[in-house]
Amino acid sequence: MSEALSRREVLKALSAIGLVGVLSPKVLAANQQSKLVVVGGGFGGATAARFAKRLLPTLNVTLIEPSQTYIACPFSNLVIGGVRTLNQQMFSYDALRAEGIRVVPEMAVAVDSVARRVTLSNEAVLSYDKLVLAPGIDFRWQALDGYDQATAETMPHAWKAGVQTEMLKRQLHSMQDGGTVAISVTAAPFRCPPGPYERASVIAHYLKHNKPNARLIVLDSNERFSKQPLFLAAWRKNYGDRLEWRNPSNDGRVNSVDANTSTLHTDFDSVKADVINVVPPQQAGFIAQRAGVANQSGWCPVNALDFESSLQPGIHVIGDATIAAPMPKSAFAANAQAKVCAIQIVRAFAELEIEATTLANTCYSFITRDSAISVSDVYRNDGGELVSIKGAGGISPLDAPDEFRAREAHQARDWFDTLTRETFL
């Protein structure tokens, strides 16, 4: 290349080989100072911040996340089962900082969608051109009678990974052989649809090998659940009478919790257990409620073309907080939505039309410590509504041999490594 080469000539050359051609230099110059603020540093938020910055390096990207370390929920059931450490679930934001993203360790406490400003817990105010909310979930304390923040200190939910995960693990591991473990599962929708049943599998596996006289009972507010035939078959085969699952038709719905007596109450029964894990009622994270992007259900309706809120223009919502069914509340879905959202936001900055795309999800669940099952689905975009593509997706075969389940466990580990690397490392 010669010294005399001008910027115009470079662009012309790049256009000729198909690299450029959609953005005018004028649009880019106008967006030199554009600001993207992302709230929430999980699989959705971290990915959105990262991809937007990579797509438009001149974009000013700020990620608001109070925790210095992210503790991943996928695979955290294996920590409870004692086959993985919590350290293996931890990720810092150093790689994002190194890519030029400003990471602010505060809580977002208010959003002014007209003035386009976010207020933080330290009273700082950030202005934005585009806002992405990826707040995950909050618990609806007392929506299950008797279950609140204080109760959760003795009856862990372990549905946000961290100290709660360690607490449930400690209780399980210090329980005497012959004891009873109970899991209460709230009615859908909740984070990670197959999560309670993977947890039941991992705990049953632990009991079988460490406390053979102990038993596990799952009290479920759902008649049916994700990957159900696969889980039921795996439970019969591996855990027999050790694991009992009751749906509402079999008096499985828990109506109230008594922490003092360590008891779960259903319509007609009371189940006293040595270790109680409550998967509590949930809603979109705090800031979603404050920003006015959640509806009466507590979750956030979105236009799935670009994940813009149906309630507040200029605010995008991704991940567990959204109503994106049939796409589930999963880490993989949040990561996939974040990438599409980032692409569409940068297209909007470049004054390009929004383009519909096809999304997909894959989730693995362990049924023993070294065998797993999966569900996958592909979704087309029908004018902002996601629709599962018929004939595609589905669960692992019911009749698969053990080697197939072992291979899916290997795939699950690769899935975790790849997804966390793309998001955080």
Added chain:
Amino acid sequence: MTVSCRKTTVPMLAPVLLVLLGGCAGSAPNIDLGEISAELNNSALTQAASLASVCSGCHGFDAKKQGIVSLKGYSAERLSILFRGYKNDSDSRTAMHRMARGYTDEQIEQISMYLADR
């Protein structure tokens, strides 16, 4: 099957050009590297990029994987053949077989060309 040469060479050329531009930026002050790299990345704003963005959730681009194949170093043609192989093998039910059935042949071409030679 025909694969466009022009498109498959794009991902390989991009980093090379960036290095070249970086090398001459000091001697040619009228070139704004940040601005140009932003324009370079516009290939990542296409329909193909949106479609392919799902793939990297499972498929990395580095070697040494036990369960899920790395996509490093495949040609567009090879990717497309493999992808359509998953789609059309109605007897198999791995996660990839189940996913592949959700994509049209045209989408598979787009994705394969976008991911080629990474």
